[in-house]
Amino acid sequence: MINEQIRDKEVRVISADGGQLGIMSAKEAMKLAREAELYLVKIAPNATPPVCKIIDYGKYRYDLARKEKEAKKKQKVIDIKEVRLSPNIEENDLNTKVNAARKFLAKGDKVKVTLRFRGREMSHMAASKHILDDFAEKLSDVAIIDKPSKVEGRSLVMFLTEKK
Numbered sequence: 405m406i407n408e409q410i411r412d413k414e415v416r417v418i419s420a421d422g423g424q425l426g427i428m429s430a431k432e433a434m435k436l437a438r439e440a441e442l443y444l445v446k447i448a449p450n451a452t453p454p455v456c457k458i459i460d461y462g463k464y465r466y467d468l469a470r471k472e473k474e475a476k477k478k479q480k481v482i483d484i485k486e487v488r489l490s491p492n493i494e495e496n497d498l499n500t501k502v503n504a505a506r507k508f509l510a511k512g513d514k515v516k517v518t519l520r521f522r523g524r525e526m527s528h529m530a531a532s533k534h535i536l537d538d539f540a541e542k543l544s545d546v547a548i549i550d551k552p553s554k555v556e557g558r559s560l561v562m563f564l565t566e567k568k
Contacts, residue, residue, distance in 0.1 A: 405445070405446040405449070406443050406444065406445050406446070406461055407434060407437070407443055407444055408434070409446075410430050410433075410434075410444060410446050410454075410456060411430070412430055412446075412453065412454050413429060413430065414427055414428065414429060414430075414453045415427070415428065415429075415430050415433055415446070415453050415454050415455070415456045416451070416453050416454070416455045416456070417433045417436065417444075417456055417457070417458065418447075418455065418456070418457040418458070419457075419458055420440060420442055420457075420458050420459055420460075427453055430444075430456075433456055433458070436458060437458045440458055442458050442459055442460055442461075443458070443459060443460065443461040443464075444456050444457075444458055445457055445458075445459055445461060445464060480512070482512065482513060482514055483513045483514070484513065484514045484515075484516050484563075485505075485508040485513045485514070485515050485516070486515075486516045486517075486518060487501050487504060487505050487508075487515060487516070487517050487518070488518045488520055489501060489517065489518065489519045489520070489535060489536075489539070490519070490520060490522075490525075491519065491521060491525050491528065491532040491535065492525075493535065498535070498538065498539065498542075499542075501539070502539060502542045502543060505517070505539075505543060505547075505564065506543060506546060509543070509546050509547050509564065509565075509566045510546070510566075512566060514550065514563055514564065514565050515547070515563070515564040515565075516561060516562075516563055517536060517539055517540075517561070517562045517563075517564065518559050518560070518561050519532060519535055519536055519553075519559055519560040519561075520558065520559045521558050521559060521560075522558070526558065529555065529560065532560070533553060533560060536553045536560055536562050537553075539562075540562065540564065543564060545567075546566065546567055547564040547565065547566060547567060548564070548565060548566075548567055549562065549563070549564060550563040550564060550565040551563040
């Protein structure tokens with residue numbers, strides 16, 4: 405909130421150079437801001453009394469935008485990559501999928517391993533759980549199981565993350 409939008413009876417006012425001017429009415433604070441040809445900006449609305457500062461509003465908005473941009477730069481986005489398997493997968497195909505998952509983990513992504521069942525394969529779901537266990541075992545040197553395997557609809561799903 406800026407200038408006339410501030411409806412509080414009393415506010416704590418901070419000057420443009422950072423010094424405290426004390427507690428006063430919002431009208432008096434507005435008058436001081438106008439004399440300095442600056443804006444009165446409410447910076448801490450939840451405090452009692454609310455804290456307002458006399459500042460150049462354009463510069464204030466620019467600084468806030470810059471801080472947000474810096475914070476966004478420092479964030480690490482973790483993607484979830486999916487590796488799909490079938491219950492009747494052969495050893496070499498499984499090794500190929502393991503190598504793909506190893507690459508994803510090396511980049512810092514999480515890996516979702518999905519074992520999909522179709523038709524009559526659904527009746528042998530428990531017998532095929534060993535495929536996910538073998539997959540995790542082959543990646544045990546670089547990955548840990550984030551979420552163990554569980555049934556989601558027509559598939560068994562397991563999440564792996566990189567070891568630290």
